[in-house]
Amino acid sequence: xxANLLFRADDLQNYMVDFFRKLGVPHEDARRSAEILxxxxxxxxxxxxxxxxxxxxxxxxxxxxxxxxxxxxIKNETPATLAIDAGNGMGQVAGFYxxxxxxxxxxxxxVCFATVSNSxxxxxxxxxxxxxxxxxxxxxxxxxxxxxxxxxxxxxxxxGTNPIAVAAPAGNERPYILDMATSIVPLGKVAVxxxxxxxxxxxxxxxxxxxxxxxxxxxxxxxxxxxxxxxEIMRGYKGYGLGLMVDIFSGILAxxxxxxxxxxxxxxxxxxxxxxxxxxxxxxxFRDVAEFKSDMDEMIQILKNAPKAENEPRIFIHGEKExxxxxxxxxxxxxxxxxxxxxxxxAGNEIGVPFNLQPITI
Amino acid sequence: xxANLLFRADDLQNYMVDFFRKLGVPHEDARRSAEILxxxxxxxxxxxxxxxxxxxxxxxxxxxxxxxxxxxxIKNETPATLAIDAGNGMGQVAGFYxxxxxxxxxxxxxVCFATVSNSxxxxxxxxxxxxxxxxxxxxxxxxxxxxxxxxxxxxxxxxGTNPIAVAAPAGNERPYILDMATSIVPLGKVAVxxxxxxxxxxxxxxxxxxxxxxxxxxxxxxxxxxxxxxxEIMRGYKGYGLGLMVDIFSGILAxxxxxxxxxxxxxxxxxxxxxxxxxxxxxxxFRDVAEFKSDMDEMIQILKNAPKAENEPRIFIHGEKExxxxxxxxxxxxxxxxxxxxxxxxAGNEIGVPFNLQPITI
Numbered sequence: 001x002x003a004n005l006l007f008r009a010d011d012l013q014n015y016m017v018d019f020f021r022k023l024g025v026p027h028e029d030a031r032r033s034a035e036i037l038x039x040x041x042x043x044x045x046x047x048x049x050x051x052x053x054x055x056x057x058x059x060x061x062x063x064x065x066x067x068x069x070x071x072x073x074i075k076n077e078t079p080a081t082l083a084i085d086a087g088n089g090m091g092q093v094a095g096f097y098x099x100x101x102x103x104x105x106x107x108x109x110x111v112c113f114a115t116v117s118n119s120x121x122x123x124x125x126x127x128x129x130x131x132x133x134x135x136x137x138x139x140x141x142x143x144x145x146x147x148x149x150x151x152x153x154x155x156x157x158x159x160g161t162n163p164i165a166v167a168a169p170a171g172n173e174r175p176y177i178l179d180m181a182t183s184i185v186p187l188g189k190v191a192v193x194x195x196x197x198x199x200x201x202x203x204x205x206x207x208x209x210x211x212x213x214x215x216x217x218x219x220x221x222x223x224x225x226x227x228x229x230x231x232e233i234m235r236g237y238k239g240y241g242l243g244l245m246v247d248i249f250s251g252i253l254a255x256x257x258x259x260x261x262x263x264x265x266x267x268x269x270x271x272x273x274x275x276x277x278x279x280x281x282x283x284x285x286f287r288d289v290a291e292f293k294s295d296m297d298e299m300i301q302i303l304k305n306a307p308k309a310e311n312e313p314r315i316f317i318h319g320e321k322e323x324x325x326x327x328x329x330x331x332x333x334x335x336x337x338x339x340x341x342x343x344x345x346x347a348g349n350e351i352g353v354p355f356n357l358q359p360i361t362i
Numbered sequence: 363x364x365a366n367l368l369f370r371a372d373d374l375q376n377y378m379v380d381f382f383r384k385l386g387v388p389h390e391d392a393r394r395s396a397e398i399l400x401x402x403x404x405x406x407x408x409x410x411x412x413x414x415x416x417x418x419x420x421x422x423x424x425x426x427x428x429x430x431x432x433x434x435x436i437k438n439e440t441p442a443t444l445a446i447d448a449g450n451g452m453g454q455v456a457g458f459y460x461x462x463x464x465x466x467x468x469x470x471x472x473v474c475f476a477t478v479s480n481s482x483x484x485x486x487x488x489x490x491x492x493x494x495x496x497x498x499x500x501x502x503x504x505x506x507x508x509x510x511x512x513x514x515x516x517x518x519x520x521x522g523t524n525p526i527a528v529a530a531p532a533g534n535e536r537p538y539i540l541d542m543a544t545s546i547v548p549l550g551k552v553a554v555x556x557x558x559x560x561x562x563x564x565x566x567x568x569x570x571x572x573x574x575x576x577x578x579x580x581x582x583x584x585x586x587x588x589x590x591x592x593x594e595i596m597r598g599y600k601g602y603g604l605g606l607m608v609d610i611f612s613g614i615l616a617x618x619x620x621x622x623x624x625x626x627x628x629x630x631x632x633x634x635x636x637x638x639x640x641x642x643x644x645x646x647x648f649r650d651v652a653e654f655k656s657d658m659d660e661m662i663q664i665l666k667n668a669p670k671a672e673n674e675p676r677i678f679i680h681g682e683k684e685x686x687x688x689x690x691x692x693x694x695x696x697x698x699x700x701x702x703x704x705x706x707x708x709a710g711n712e713i714g715v716p717f718n719l720q721p722i723t724i
Binding site: 005013031035075076078079080081083107110111112113115138150151153154155156158164166168176178180184185201203204206209210211228229230233234235237238239241242244245247248249251252253255256258262281282283286287291292296299302303306307308309310312314315316317319 | 381437438440441442443445471472473474475477495500512513514515516517518520526528530539540542546547556565566568571572573577590591592595596597599600602603604606607609610613615616617620621622643644645647648649657658661664665667668669670672674676677678679680698
């Protein structure tokens with residue numbers, strides 16, 4: 001078992017702000033970007049959090065592959081639509097701006113659909129979808145990403161893990177927050193099995209011939225992830241279809257890169273030209289908000305109280321585990337693997353913002 | 363192997379029009395409903411076609427569980443939103459009306475989101491999404507349906523097979539038309555294995571204890587379908603989350619029935635209060651339509667020309683198989699199983715519109 005160190009959420013947030021500021025990101029943008037990265041760690045989605053601070057952002061900012069100042073250009077705007085160019089700036093800054101504007105527009109128009117082109121990795125998709133909830137709206141966000149997933153009957157990575165995030169408010173119950181990659185698992189999960197020298201379940205990935213493999217290294221080296229569903233007999237072409245849908249909305253409709261054209265942030269020298277998609281849907285334009293929330297509560301209670309499968313104590317609603325985790329981590333600290341802390345120290349020295357945070361001692 | 367009889371598409375269409383008219387459906391509505399049912403058979407989705415003429419529609423119309431004249435009430439309308447009550451009429455009539463109005467609204471507003479409550483089964487979701495394509499729009503449609511799917515870690519059916527349909531135009535290539543249940547397979551597919559006394563793949567369904575079973579009868583009698591993905595280790599909770607999303611949009615947001623409240627059309631005496639959701643997205647509000655289509659063509663070509671897995675000759679785009687099937691069936695006739703023809707004859711006699719069509723002889 002890899003040892004974890006616990007850090008205070010505030011400390012990590014402040015460190016990331018300093019890190020981004022040192023690289024020329026304006027204070028407000030640095031704060032926003034740090035907050036969205038931290039949200040991933042807080043919710044237990046550590047693959048999308050501080051672990052990427054250097055590889056996805058610091059290195060690319062230092063090498064001028066992305067811009068520290070996010071110059072947003074409005075390509076097209078109407079009361080219910082918005083098309084943005086993010087000027088190869090911070091994905092988080094462009095994402096937050098666009099979702100906020102979408103929510104404003106949906107206040108008066110009922111709905112707003114928005115696209116962002118010329119952007120970079122924006123963190124967890126669920127963060128943006130969730131912004132709608134406090135405004136009594138349903139929120140959606142998709143983004144494309146570097147190619148890692150093979151289409152059904154293919155053997156090479158063409159699509160990203162292209163996530164779908166949808167959030168809807170409830171009344172007394174916790175909200176519904178779906179935030180899912182359209183692959184079965186992210187590549188990072190396969191890497192964890194590889195490091196542990198354990199086989200992966202059949203169906204997660206294919207080798208370089210397109211055959212399903214349980215050897216994680218064969219997926220990582222020349223193979224590809226499988227889409228949600230896995231093989232054809234389990235209807236993996238539906239996951240492939242959803243991944244393609246995300247690329248149509250956030251890549252092609254946005255006028256951003258798509259499919260294999262999306263750059264790999266770790267290794268590519270090119271600008272990424274990642275695309276995002278956002279939607280805000282004002283519930284009050286369809287029905288009474290209190291009635292909507294009351295029905296959401298009832299649906300959630302029906303699901304949670306439904307008869308359980310043998311040996312299963314609990315049925316979950318999407319987002320519930322993550323909310324519970326963030327409550328725990330805010331209190332007790334966020335766990336980071338020792339190897340992650342080491343790489344943060346290395347990156348901190350390279351950028352000139354030493355990572356000197358002290359872990360919490362229990 | 364069950365024997366199939368071939369019928370001309372026109373003959374089946376005309377028969378269904380007569381059938382609906384006999385039950386009091388106005389001519390134009392009968393024509394529309396027949397056309398949408400026929401579209402399912404033409405595209406090889408025969409579970410949603412003429413096979414349901416009596417069980418889902420004829421019987422319920424005869425028993426006055428649904429209204430032959432679809433009285434549409436507009437509950438709320440703005441330039442980019444529409445909320446409709448279908449008056450417990452024909453789902454196809456309400457669906458066509460609402461998608462058409464959504465497309466009209468998106469001509470000037472750029473997007474339109476629409477909900478329908480108090481409706482009935484509307485056939486294949488893909489039909490409505492596809493309507494957007496000819497207008498250079500992206501179309502979406504969801505609908506909820508009778509409970510057949512267990513949530514992850516549950517053992518009873520709470521959610522319908524709640525389909526997601528999304529369609530986007532291409533240029534020279536065929537359009538992208540995703541039309542997928544959020545379960546792995548429909549219950550009808552499990553029934554086919556049951557009749558053939560063959561085991562189903564592990565992961566399609568659970569027995570009455572919530573354990574995965576390969577015995578189709580255990581899924582049908584007291585068990586439930588599994589959501590896309592299957593068990594937790596293969597991330598079946600994502601399919602469960604998508605099914606819940608469909609119910610939030612088409613059930614709860616619409617103010618229709620949701621979850622286990624959606625009536626079972628074959629057995630329930632209640633009105634169904636099915637809910638639908640539609641969206642039309644005008645591409646020209648986001649980018650140049652010709653450029654969008656050119657990028658769609660490129661993406662489709664990249665996927666189709668990508669290296670194939672061992673022993674796999676072809677990578678498909680969603681909707682492609684169905685379009686090819688409809689071209690073949692329009693020419694050669696639509697295959698119906700002998701048992702289906704028998705049940706059509708029975709139903710025809712009961713309603714007073716004898717099914718006397720002659721199969722095509724080759």
